[in-house]
Amino acid sequence: MKNKKSICMWCHCHCPVEVHVEENRLVGFEVDGEHPHGNLYEEASKGCLRRANARKWFYHPSRLDYPLKRTGDRGEGKWEQISWNQALDEIAGKLDRIVDEYGPEAIATSRGTGRTEDEYRARFFNLLGSPNIIGATEVCFGPAVAVSSSLLGWMPWPFPRRGITESILVLGTNVHSYQNVFTLFFQAQEEGAKLIVVDPRETEAAEKADMWLQIRPGTDAALLLAFMNVIIEEGLYDEGFVEEWCHGFEELVKHVKGLTPAWASEITDLPEEDIVEAARVYGESEAACSFHGMGIEHQPNAMQTLQARFSLPALTGNLDISGGDIISGPFTDVTLEQDVDAWERISKKQKKKQIGSDRFRLQSWKGYDLVQEENVKETWGKKCGGSMDLSLAHAPSVYRAVLDEDPYPVKALLTVASNPLLTQPNVKLIYEALKKLNLHIVQDFFLTPTAMMADYVLPAASWLERPYLYNGYGFGSFLMGAERAVPPKIEEKYNRRTDFQLWKELGRRLGQGEHWPWNNLEEAYDDRLEPMGKTFKEFMDENRWSSSKKKLKKYKDIGFGTPTGKVELYSTIFEKLGYQPLPEFREPPESPRSKPSLADEYEYILITGGRFQPYYHSEWRQIEGFRRIRPDPLAQIHPETAERQNINDGDWVWIETLRGKIKQKCEYFKGISPNVIHVEHGWWFPEKKAERSNPRGFRNSNANILTDSDPENCDPIGGNWPLRAGVCKIYKAEK
Numbered sequence: 148m149k150n151k152k153s154i155c156m157w158c159h160c161h162c163p164v165e166v167h168v169e170e171n172r173l174v175g176f177e178v179d180g181e182h183p184h185g186n187l188y189e190e191a192s193k194g195c196l197r198r199a200n201a202r203k204w205f206y207h208p209s210r211l212d213y214p215l216k217r218t219g220d221r222g223e224g225k226w227e228q229i230s231w232n233q234a235l236d237e238i239a240g241k242l243d244r245i246v247d248e249y250g251p252e253a254i255a256t257s258r259g260t261g262r263t264e265d266e267y268r269a270r271f272f273n274l275l276g277s278p279n280i281i282g283a284t285e286v287c288f289g290p291a292v293a294v295s296s297s298l299l300g301w302m303p304w305p306f307p308r309r310g311i312t313e314s315i316l317v318l319g320t321n322v323h324s325y326q327n328v329f330t331l332f333f334q335a336q337e338e339g340a341k342l343i344v345v346d347p348r349e350t351e352a353a354e355k356a357d358m359w360l361q362i363r364p365g366t367d368a369a370l371l372l373a374f375m376n377v378i379i380e381e382g383l384y385d386e387g388f389v390e391e392w393c394h395g396f397e398e399l400v401k402h403v404k405g406l407t408p409a410w411a412s413e414i415t416d417l418p419e420e421d422i423v424e425a426a427r428v429y430g431e432s433e434a435a436c437s438f439h440g441m442g443i444e445h446q447p448n449a450m451q452t453l454q455a456r457f458s459l460p461a462l463t464g465n466l467d468i469s470g471g472d473i474i475s476g477p478f479t480d481v482t483l484e485q486d487v488d489a490w491e492r493i494s495k496k497q498k499k500k501q502i503g504s505d506r507f508r509l510q511s512w513k514g515y516d517l518v519q520e521e522n523v524k525e526t527w528g529k530k531c532g533g534s535m536d537l538s539l540a541h542a543p544s545v546y547r548a549v550l551d552e553d554p555y556p557v558k559a560l561l562t563v564a565s566n567p568l569l570t571q572p573n574v575k576l577i578y579e580a581l582k583k584l585n586l587h588i589v590q591d592f593f594l595t596p597t598a599m600m601a602d603y604v605l606p607a608a609s610w611l612e613r614p615y616l617y618n619g620y621g622f623g624s625f626l627m628g629a630e631r632a633v634p635p636k637i638e639e640k641y642n643r644r645t646d647f648q649l650w651k652e653l654g655r656r657l658g659q660g661e662h663w664p665w666n667n668l669e670e671a672y673d674d675r676l677e678p679m680g681k682t683f684k685e686f687m688d689e690n691r692w693s694s695s696k697k698k699l700k701k702y703k704d705i706g707f708g709t710p711t712g713k714v715e716l717y718s719t720i721f722e723k724l725g726y727q728p729l730p731e732f733r734e735p736p737e738s739p740r741s742k743p744s745l746a747d748e749y750e751y752i753l754i755t756g757g758r759f760q761p762y763y764h765s766e767w768r769q770i771e772g773f774r775r776i777r778p779d780p781l782a783q784i785h786p787e788t789a790e791r792q793n794i795n796d797g798d799w800v801w802i803e804t805l806r807g808k809i810k811q812k813c814e815y816f817k818g819i820s821p822n823v824i825h826v827e828h829g830w831w832f833p834e835k836k837a838e839r840s841n842p843r844g845f846r847n848s849n850a851n852i853l854t855d856s857d858p859e860n861c862d863p864i865g866g867n868w869p870l871r872a873g874v875c876k877i878y879k880a881e882k
């Protein structure tokens with residue numbers, strides 16, 4: 148048996164693992180005990196069911212093995228198997244004709260959660276001249292990086308230390324989403340750190356918290372502004388740090404003067420005294436950490452909520468100190484992923500055509516160039532992430548452009564490692580857009596609902612079948628390597644390819660040949676490691692891991708990577724982009740308070756997006772064992788509310804919004820307010836037969852049937868679509 152060193156990519160813990168392989172067959176894998184943080188990963192992945200079911204996933208009979216070409220209507224599930232060469236030749240020919248007729252901007256791509264080689268996707272698109280990359284990072288840590296880079300010049304990350312960290316502020320996330328991070332939080336908590344969790348639901352994190360603030364969905368900005376009010380009024384801020392290293396403190400003082408705990412209490416539905424107490428616990432700590440999750444980034448006021456969230460550690464002097472939020476800076480010894488995305492190759496003229504970028508500027512090319520090129524890179528020598536993560540077209544506007552040809556026609560979509568019919572908002576509109584495309588390509592592991600709407604489906608090599616270099620999406624100060632554990636091609640059985648190969652092969656066919664000198668990822672990684680004086684194989688053989696020298700308070704040497712060289716409490720970048728430079732609260736555009744006329748019919752607040760592990764986003768629903776654990780999607784409803792609606796625990800219920808309705812099973816849950824309903828995310832039914840208008844049952848229980856994608860209701864700065872604070876009604880459904 149061989150043991151291969153890899154990194155598990157089935158969730159964002161990215162555990163370093165040892166994969167056991169016998170005669171090219173996967174036997175299983177476990178955490179790599181030789182990794183410097185092996186113990187942490189062992190603890191974080193304890194009982195991981197995805198790991199335990201690795202073989203069931205890898206050898207699942209419905210995994211895609213060969214390229215398929217559609218022979219029936221989209222969604223009908225009629226395919227013929229073709230060779231890779233035929234698929235690539237035909238796809239390249241069709242893309243070429245679209246470029247000729249409509250320009251490269253008529254070709255868009257949808258990406259997922261970044262667990263692939265997205266830097267090479269960006270390379271292909273930047274060389275092609277299309278600015279229209281859309282995907283999950285627009286509402287998943289892209290906002291955090293964009294806002295923190297604007298304010299602090301780099302994205303901070305919490306590193307609690309036992310006995311040093313005195314408090315930890317966690318907003319809108321749960322343990323299973325960041326098991327490795329929470330493991331450190333709980334260790335610090337055991338040594339006395341106070342854990343403050345802000346969440347509308349009593350999650351596992353909330354249960355373990357010293358203080359749980361059950362906030363009204365979509366109002367975190369008001370809470371954080373009131374925290375700042377208390378911290379300033381009571382003199383809990385770090386005067387020395389603020390004086391020397393913060394820009395705009397006086398403006399912030401004036402700005403938050405009236406934003407008192409009483410004001411925030413009325414907005415957030417939190418008791419005033421709880422707001423004051425939490426602000427004091429955080430503000431009085433000698434060292435404090437802060438962390439947030441998708442509960443914040445999925446709000447229609449996400450960017451200014453994040454602005455307040457990242458101002459807090461600066462105000463209290465918790466940046467880059469022991470036990471606080473560390474600004475690591477980049478790993479500088481190699482060529483990073485953000486250095487190979489060919490960002491310099493796309494012209495200004497094409498950048499301007501990025502759909503939605505006239506309105507949502509911070510996460511577009513305009514914001515990216517201003518924040519990363521002109522400021523962050525000047526200070527750190529590297530950007531805090533690549534264009535594939537931080538310079539995106541506005542996804543809801545791109546799907547509208549497919550339908551309306553406004554501002555111009557979008558004719559082709561390359562959906563790679565992404566399942567937008569489940570994971571993007573307002574999927575009925577997306578379904579219509581997919582139907583209308585001239586060309587839709589999907590590369591994935593399984594025939595998802597989105598893949599069912601493709602003209603060509605290409606089988607993807609998984610993390611077990613490819614090498615990988617990981618450094619925390621370009622903002623970590625470390626580098627980890629993974630070797631190919633099993634081959635992606637076995638004669639007579641399957642022939643899968645990495646997405647790197649897809650972009651390289653299409654690039655070579657479309658005249659980009661000189662920019663794709665590598666035959667495989669190992670060769671591309673040799674190039675990236677060249678500054679280190681190592682080949683990829685040498686890096687893997689020697690240590691597989693490297694990190695920058697640790698040093699605290701690096702700002703004393705180089706300042707912050709912002710226009711003023713300081714933390715910008717008053718953001719000159721936001722101001723330059725035409726936005727309010729200080730954080731503000733904005734009532735969710737579809738709430739009982741902003742739309743009282745809807746309240747009679749849609750009396751509940753809807754939050755979507757909570758996950759049930761071991762499912763991950765819309766993945767893993769093929770695995771029988773998982774479906775035995777959780778066969779049906781569950782909507783969490785307070786028992787008082789359910790009883791009022793004559794709904795029993797376990798009944799099927801309809802959840803309906805202005806966009807549509809879905810069915811999930813009622814789960815009585817006392818940890819949610821009686822006026823809030825939570826529906827699970829990511830549900831489709833791989834066992835369902837092909838059905839043209841409802842491929843794989845994507846309409847049945849899919850939270851994103853309910854969600855809003857109207858650009859008017861998206862975050863005005865980042866375009867984040869509102870997944871967490873709409874309104875709905877519920878009623879009992881037939882079985």
Ligand code: SF4
Pocket residue numbers: 155156157158159160161162191192195196197198326
């Ligand atoms: S799926 Fe399990 S083993 Fe894999 S990275 Fe996540 S926690 Fe680690």
